Structures are given as C-alpha cells and as structure tokens.
Amino acid sequence: MAKNESLHKAREAKQDEYYTQISDIERELVHYEDHFRDKIVFCNCDDPAYSNFWRYFQLKFYQLGLKKLVSTHYDPHAPSYKMEIVRKEKGEQIGIPDYAKTPLKGNGDFRSEECIEILKEADVVVTNPPFSLFREYLAQLMEYEKKFVIIANLNTVTYKEVFPLLKNNRIWLGYKSGAQSFAIPDSVERNNTYYINGQKYAKFGNICWFTNLDIPKRHEELVLVKQYCGHEEDYPKYDNYDAIEVGKLSDIPCDYGGVMGVPITFIDRYNPEQFDILGLDDHRVPWRGRGPDLNGKAIYRRLIIRRKK
Numbered sequence: 001m002a003k004n005e006s007l008h009k010a011r012e013a014k015q016d017e018y019y020t021q022i023s024d025i026e027r028e029l030v031h032y033e034d035h036f037r038d039k040i041v042f043c044n045c046d047d048p049a050y051s052n053f054w055r056y057f058q059l060k061f062y063q064l065g066l067k068k069l070v071s072t073h074y075d076p077h078a079p080s081y082k083m084e085i086v087r088k089e090k091g092e093q094i095g096i097p098d099y100a101k102t103p104l105k106g107n108g109d110f111r112s113e114e115c116i117e118i119l120k121e122a123d124v125v126v127t128n129p130p131f132s133l134f135r136e137y138l139a140q141l142m143e144y145e146k147k148f149v150i151i152a153n154l155n156t157v158t159y160k161e162v163f164p165l166l167k168n169n170r171i172w173l174g175y176k177s178g179a180q181s182f183a184i185p186d187s188v189e190r191n192n193t194y195y196i197n198g199q200k201y202a203k204f205g206n207i208c209w210f211t212n213l214d215i216p217k218r219h220e221e222l223v224l225v226k227q228y229c230g231h232e233e234d235y236p237k238y239d240n241y242d243a244i245e246v247g248k249l250s251d252i253p254c255d256y257g258g259v260m261g262v263p264i265t266f267i268d269r270y271n272p273e274q275f276d277i278l279g280l281d282d283h284r285v286p287w288r289g290r291g292p293d294l295n296g297k298a299i300y301r302r303l304i305i306r307r308k309k
C-alpha cells in the first residue's frame, strides 16, 4: 500500500472509533421493544467490553424476552472474540444473565465469513457501524435481508446507495435525529469535543438512526397548516421544471396536489401513506437530477415530493 494510502486508512480507522452513549441507545430503542421478543439480536462492529449496546441488551435481556444476544468485537490487528448470551429454556428469567466469551478465528470484520454466519442466524442487527464503511455495511444488511436499527450520519441520506432505499420505502429514519455526542478516544482530534469525568466526547450535528422495523413514527402524519390557494406568491415555481419551492417543512401546503421541492430534513417526517418521494435534486451531483433553479439561481438541493391525499 502506498504510504499516503496507508496513512489515510489509519486516519479513517481512528475516525470510526465513536462509542454510543447508553442514554441515546435507550431513547431510541424504547420504541422497538416489541420487535425484540423471542429474537436473536446481533451487535456487530462492536466492542462488548465497553459497548453500551451490549450493556443495554444484557441488562434488558429477560425484560425484552430475547432469545439470544451476540456481539462481535473488531480488532484491526489481531484475532478477536464474540460474546453471547443464550436464553435458558428452564430456570430463572430475571436479573442479569451470564455470557460466554469465545475467540473468533479472524479479527471480527463484519465482512468475514464467520461474522456473516452469525449475521445469517440473527433476526435483528443493532449497532453503530463504522462511518467510513457505511455503504458496504448497509448493502450487506440488505443483501442478507436483515431487520436492523443502526446509527448513521444524516448526510448518507443523499448517497446513491442509500437514497433509493429510502425513496422505495425499504428503509426509513428512526426516532431521534440531529445532534448527538459520542465518547471518543483521547487521541482522536476533531472539532466540538469536550471532557466529562476524564472521558472525551465529540458532538456531531447530524446523526440519525436507520431502520426497517415498523415503528409508529412512520405512520404519523405531518400536520399541514398552510394554504397554497390565495398564497401562490409564497410558492414560486422553479425555472427549469414544474414544481413549487417550499423552503420550510412547516410551509408545506395542505391544498397543493402537484410536485414540490422541500428541504432534505423532510425525510425525518416522511410518512409513505401521506407523501410520495419522487426524487432528489442536487445541482452539484449528476446522478441527483437536474437541480432546481429559482429566478436564475441554483437552489442547493431539494427532495422532490407529492402529497398522496
């Protein structure tokens, strides 16, 4: 590997070491509890000795009625291990269950054969995967048709490997999106860091959860309070195609049946019973359509939607 490339990879690997806080895990997963009953939950790309995903599911193992919990640890430089809790059919089903720690043959890479075997057996995958391998990670979950709840950067919504899955209602956003802080190693340098009790944290402005489990939020309608009729001047048409510009979600009119361009944040409120997503238009990226122009000026980027009812 060329020196530059290996330096780049080392930097990327460091940038993947973000550990999710238990409060954020609890806040999200409380909405999915019914989906875990009698299921095998797999936390890959994890570090069960420190991971709050492992901690959350171990502490709630009986309460959630899990059948099995597996977590694989990734070590870029050495063979690694997995941790596992299997429900006993008889005996006490209270308290904190014991776990078994077993060596893996390889380093716990989610793409390795042995990790894929664990994945195949799992019902639901829950984790915060490495941001630098996100495309590949999501593609693998889709290939093996797994249910999942995973953390992502909101920017990935516009990736060409991700957007079609959102548009076609194969994945959607979970509950919490926006700013979120992660514990990071001391050695990782970045903006927006702070310390609490000697632990370094980094704040990110644009984190979300992706899932393909059915959650009530997905069926909540966006309440539309604005009217198009009589206020046409507030909704100019783009120069280059037949759609109106709606600059804020709260301005989506309740009486316009045509095509609208809305900010990308709409994706967090998208209910497929209420709207269709027709596309994503972005001036700077060719696959994302033409990019809307308004009065001769390029609009940064818009989701193109239409009301269903």
Ligand SMILES: C[S@@+](CC[C@H](N)C(=O)[O-])C[C@H]1O[C@@H](n2cnc3c(N)ncnc32)[C@H](O)[C@@H]1O
Pocket: 016, 017, 018, 019, 020, 044, 045, 046, 047, 050, 051, 052, 053, 074, 108, 109, 110, 111, 127, 128, 129, 130, 131, 133
């Ligand atoms: C964003 S961190 C999240 C860690 C943990 N799931 C949590 O939130 O507490 C991503 C983790 O993926 C691991 N990782 C990086 N590349 C990986 C790979 N190819 N296979 C499996 N895990 C990997 C990193 O070491 C890191 O611990």
